Amino acid sequence: MKKNNIIAIAAIALTFTACSNDNDFTTNNEGKDTPISLSVGVGELSVVTRAENTATLADGELGLYITKNEEKNVIGKYLCNNAKFTASTTDTRTSWTCNTTYYWASDNATINYFAYFPFQGTEGTAATSLPWDTSTQTGVVDGGYDPLDLLYVNGSATNTASDHGINITLGHVCSKLVVNVSKLGSEIAEGKTISSIKIGGLKAKGNFYLFADSNNGHNAGSWVPDVNSADINMKSITANTVIPATYEAILIPQTAPFTLTIRLSDNSEYQLAVPSQAFAAGTCYTLTIQVGQDKVNLGSITQTDWVTKDGGPLNAQ
Incomplete structure (x- = not known):
């Protein structure tokens, strides 16, 4: 079985407007309202799920929750429920886009994130769990990944003067x-x-x-x-x-x-x-x-x- 260590890295500048709800964040400093950037990878895990395919996250969609103490139903420009990020590859570079910009609430603000791939459900609608069905094995799709190969990670990130990003390293959970x-x-x-x-x-x-x-x-x-x-x-x-x-x-x-x-x-x-x-x-x-x-x-x-x-x-x- 062919194994490749595939790293799908993307720096994201989210480019559209969002809601104005501050969700009880009250700081007022230079780091407030700094756009969150996002990098996505698959660490040392191989995304290859078929012997003759080199898989990437290209042309797929990632689901992201940014929460405060796992309060999934609180959203706004600092928090999000099941936001959809779409990947595309041009000249071997993967870029990701979302329809909404999300921001840091302050300097040194810390958020919790929950990310998974490929995207499921309805954008903006929170879900505690994902239903999964492996009875029909579809194999690798045109984007180079197997839609049954669920990737996931949860963690926390802190805004700093040198890094306004969330570094997401997904792992296989099937x-x-x-x-x-x-x-x-x-x-x-x-x-x-x-x-x-x-x-x-x-x-x-x-x-x-x-x-x-x-x-x-x-x-x-x-x-x-x-x-x-x-x-x-x-x-x-x-x-x-x-x-x-x-x-x-x-x-x-x-x-x-x-x-x-x-x-x-x-x-x-x-x-x-x-x-x-x-x-x-x-x-x-x-x-x-x-x-x-x-x-x-x-x-x-x-x-x-x-x-x-x-x-x-x-x-x-």
């Missing part, structure tokens, strides 16, 4: 499963193709919490998978489906046993039962499978957290 399929010796004829690989037994839908939900005990940046499981059809990431081939799926983090159903072009079908596996946020799991005439050998699974991390064996029952 999990990813990659399945590499090869032939078992000469048992499979040359040119045989895979029709589909289906995951069973996992939760395909869930909610990701942008903010803490103290009433229900959910932390900011946490997942709550649905109660019911659903089939997930994996996406081919090789140029064709002739064995050897590689398939991939973005998953909601969870711990559960699951099955893999592999259907070949001659309608032969193999099913593997895998013991309980923890799929952690920001982690990629790579599973190797050998397909024979009437059997499938399941190899080990390795895991990386989009840097490098050794994993242990995973055996089928």
Whole structure:
């Protein structure tokens, strides 16, 4: 699987007018009403979610909340609810724009921010959590990113004389499963193709919490998978489906046993039962499978957290 460290950096000068509500900020100094600038990156994490694509945040949309003590419903020129920033790339440079300018309330003012990518919901409307559905794996879109690969970060920023910006470093909050399929010796004829690989037994839908939900005990940046499981059809990431081939799926983090159903072009079908596996946020799991005439050998699974991390064996029952 190809890995690239892609940094999508953009300095943003927000250029349009905003509301005049000061939201109880009362300072009057040189730093007051200084426009907030924004830089967006993906740190040391790879945004690549398909083997033959180099992903960036180009042509995507980022959602941003600027809050005071997580007061999501208070907005104005100093605070925002689900503001939409649109990215575009020209001559290898990514620029971001928003329809509203947001300002620092004072020198040394500190704000809380919650940012995610790609944008969801309605601009200007606050939401505690995002519904997420991985049952249909779409793969990389024209902008070079997978819309199921949710990126997120929350933190705080302080206005200083030398830096009026919010430096946002996003991280992957979904999990990813990659399945590499090869032939078992000469048992499979040359040119045989895979029709589909289906995951069973996992939760395909869930909610990701942008903010803490103290009433229900959910932390900011946490997942709550649905109660019911659903089939997930994996996406081919090789140029064709002739064995050897590689398939991939973005998953909601969870711990559960699951099955893999592999259907070949001659309608032969193999099913593997895998013991309980923890799929952690920001982690990629790579599973190797050998397909024979009437059997499938399941190899080990390795895991990386989009840097490098050794994993242990995973055996089928």
